[in-house]
Amino acid sequence: MDATSLPLLRAGPDVLRVGWQSAAQDSRAVHEVQRLEMHQRLRGFxxxxxxxxxxxxxxxxxxxxxxxxxxxxxxxxxxLPSSHVGLDTILGNDDVIDFTDVLNEPSENPEATFRVHDAMEVKLAIF
Structure with a gap:
């Protein structure tokens, strides 16, 4: 996502299930080092x-x-978490540690209450 663009909202937020959320975190500028790493990976492939x-x-x-x-x-x-091991192997990122490997893991958040049934109801529009 570019630093000047806003995230695309595909559906209204489900406040009853996930609570109030802010779009401020999605519209933050990407750190310069992280942007350089992303461009290097694309050019590398x-x-x-x-x-x-x-x-x-x-x-x-x-x-x-x-x-x-x-x-x-x-x-x-x-x-359900997906490790994308095959994609990392093809791109050559299987031996690289970046920001997402260490910081802000959603599974380590003690306040995260995620229910697969609720997510499938939202995905299939059965509510």
């Missing part, structure tokens, strides 16, 4: 694809791009 295409041919690069697209899709139920 495209550079890797160019190298693979030159060495092994276009079919190998297309296969890796297809695997990346498939591994980016979120297939678990809402609320």
């Amino acid at each position: 495209e550079g890797k694809m160019n190298t693979v295409e030159q060495i092994y041919g276009k079919a190998a690069a297309m296969r890796l791009r297809t695997e990346k697209i498939l591994l980016e899709q979120h297939v678990r139920m809402p609320g």
Whole structure:
């Protein structure tokens, strides 16, 4: 998300289930080091694809791009943690520790009360 853009609200907040929330945290500017790391990772993958295409041919690069697209899709139920190990392996981030690995883990929040049934009701519009 760009520092000048606001988050896109796809549905109204469900105040009865999750309580009052603020959009101020979503619209904060990203730290400069974090932004540089994100751009480096994106350029790193495209550079890797160019190298693979030159060495092994276009079919190998297309296969890796297809695997990346498939591994980016979120297939678990809402609320269940997903480690994205396959995606990290393809991108080469499996041996990198960044901000999200250490700080602000939602599962470590003592006030987090998440119920899978409520999330599926919201997702399937059964309330």
